[in-house]
Amino acid sequence: MPLAVLRYGRARQYNECMNNNTQSDVPTVAILGGGQLGAYLCQAAGPLGFRTRVLATSAPSSVDDDADYIHVGALDTVDDVMHVANGADVVTYEIESIGPACLDALEASGIEVHPAPDVLKTLQNKVSQRAFYAAHNFPSPRWTSRDTVTTECFDALADELGMPFVQKAATGGYDGKGVQVVRQPSDLRLDFGQSLFEELVPLKNELGMLVARSTTGETCAYPPVEMRFWGDNILDVAVCPAEIPKNLHERAMQLAMDVVSALDGVGLFCLELFVDTDEQLLTNEIAARVHNSGHLTIEGSETSQFEQHLRAISGMPLGPTTVPRPAVMKNLLSKLLPGTPGPFGAQPAHSDASATVHWYMKPDAKPLRKMGHITAVADQVGDAIAAAESRTTQLGFTTSGE
Ligand SMILES: Nc1ncnc2c1ncn2[C@@H]1O[C@H](COP(=O)(O)OP(=O)(O)OP(=O)(O)O)[C@@H](O)[C@H]1O
Numbered sequence: 585m586p587l588a589v590l591r592y593g594r595a596r597q598y599n600e601c602m603n604n605n606t607q608s609d610v611p612t613v614a615i616l617g618g619g620q621l622g623a624y625l626c627q628a629a630g631p632l633g634f635r636t637r638v639l640a641t642s643a644p645s646s647v648d649d650d651a652d653y654i655h656v657g658a659l660d661t662v663d664d665v666m667h668v669a670n671g672a673d674v675v676t677y678e679i680e681s682i683g684p685a686c687l688d689a690l691e692a693s694g695i696e697v698h699p700a701p702d703v704l705k706t707l708q709n710k711v712s713q714r715a716f717y718a719a720h721n722f723p724s725p726r727w728t729s730r731d732t733v734t735t736e737c738f739d740a741l742a743d744e745l746g747m748p749f750v751q752k753a754a755t756g757g758y759d760g761k762g763v764q765v766v767r768q769p770s771d772l773r774l775d776f777g778q779s780l781f782e783e784l785v786p787l788k789n790e791l792g793m794l795v796a797r798s799t800t801g802e803t804c805a806y807p808p809v810e811m812r813f814w815g816d817n818i819l820d821v822a823v824c825p826a827e828i829p830k831n832l833h834e835r836a837m838q839l840a841m842d843v844v845s846a847l848d849g850v851g852l853f854c855l856e857l858f859v860d861t862d863e864q865l866l867t868n869e870i871a872a873r874v875h876n877s878g879h880l881t882i883e884g885s886e887t888s889q890f891e892q893h894l895r896a897i898s899g900m901p902l903g904p905t906t907v908p909r910p911a912v913m914k915n916l917l918s919k920l921l922p923g924t925p926g927p928f929g930a931q932p933a934h935s936d937a938s939a940t941v942h943w944y945m946k947p948d949a950k951p952l953r954k955m956g957h958i959t960a961v962a963d964q965v966g967d968a969i970a971a972a973e974s975r976t977t978q979l980g981f982t983t984s985g986e
Pocket residue numbers: 725750752757758759760761762763782783784785786787790813817856868869
């Protein structure tokens with residue numbers, strides 16, 4: 585795909601043709617999903633010479649200031665998806681819940697889609713994802729699955745996995761919703777439907793491994809990002825490089841690149857890895873998209889995960905992935921009541937010597953909604969964490985343990 589460095593005024597118009605940017609030779613990326621990940625992709629697209637067409641599920645949305653063209657519609661409606669895809673050179677997504685009929689329609693259209701629809705279909709279901717890891721002998725927690733769950737399943741599951749064990753809804757989970765620990769038969773969630781069951785891994789750390797693989801097969805990994813959670817499995821802080829033994833860094837990076845290569849994936853992926861108390865690496869799950877744990881690459885690395893994704897899906901050479909100084913990202917999680925309007929859309933990104941504040945332009949706050957994030961870079965991890973925490977408190981946002 586020819587790439588020229590071009591910049592455009594932003595459309596900020598819903599369901600209308602692109603501003604005056606009608607040159608047909610300008611490479612165009614369609615992005616399914618209009619959340620903050622989509623906004624960052626749009627911001628990275630301009631300097632690389634791409635125009636963007638975004639399918640947002642609501643208006644206003646986080647991409648309003650950044651997309652060249654926005655269509656408001658549903659991620660599982662073929663007409664909406666194809667409306668945005670038509671006229672694009674390549675289609676990608678910032679959220680994984682694209683409907684199966686839409687994936688089929690995209691495939692049938694012949695438009696390039698990255699990561700490919702069959703890759704996404706494998707990953708959308710936690711059981712088929714585990715089967716993929718097993719088929720390639722990637723290390724995983726012990727697991728089994730049931731298409732339907734009854735309390736009678738309990739004894740066999742406890743025998744196979746030990747006690748307690750973990751139940752995960754095969755589809756539809758996010759931020760830990762659809763994941764629970766089972767200690768007794770009555771804990772089993774029958775309403776999850778098809779479920780993945782896993783041993784409860786004694787966790788030492790959780791890592792987010794960012795890997796880019798391009799249409800040319802070029803593959804690279806960022807240093808391990810340590811994900812620290814609190815409350816209901818919501819990412820609190822991401823730390824790079826992860827505070828784990830040095831000998832695990834290379835192994836984790838290699839494992840992550842091997843997984844993405846085995847998938848034949850193209851784009852930026854985030855492999856979530858467990859480090860258990862014996863310092864074994866185990867695959868948890870993979871996101872076929874840019875990821876919250878990679879936000880710190882905006883300030884922390886020469887190539888942000890968003891730029892890297894666009895490079896990968898357009899066959900451009902991949903950029904450097906080093907993170908020269910420790911970088912920390914802290915999510916700004918709202919603790920306001922539902923429906924309370926936030927001042928968040930009005931505030932631009934703010935940078936001081938030690939911390940950069942990003943806002944996601946969300947029109948209202950819900951409890952624990954991600955309203956933005958802070959990135960801090962310092963010579964020592966501890967200093968970066970302290971800078972991010974102190975800025976969070978100054979802004980009146982939730983900090984760990986509250
Ligand atoms: N087998 C396991 N053993 C121990 N802890 C686990 C296990 N599986 C999941 N967890 C814990 O639950 C969290 C959520 O699980 P998982 O990542 O599978 O769900 P999710 O809802 O898809 O998460 P998200 O979409 O937010 O990444 C993990 O980050 C980890 O802390």
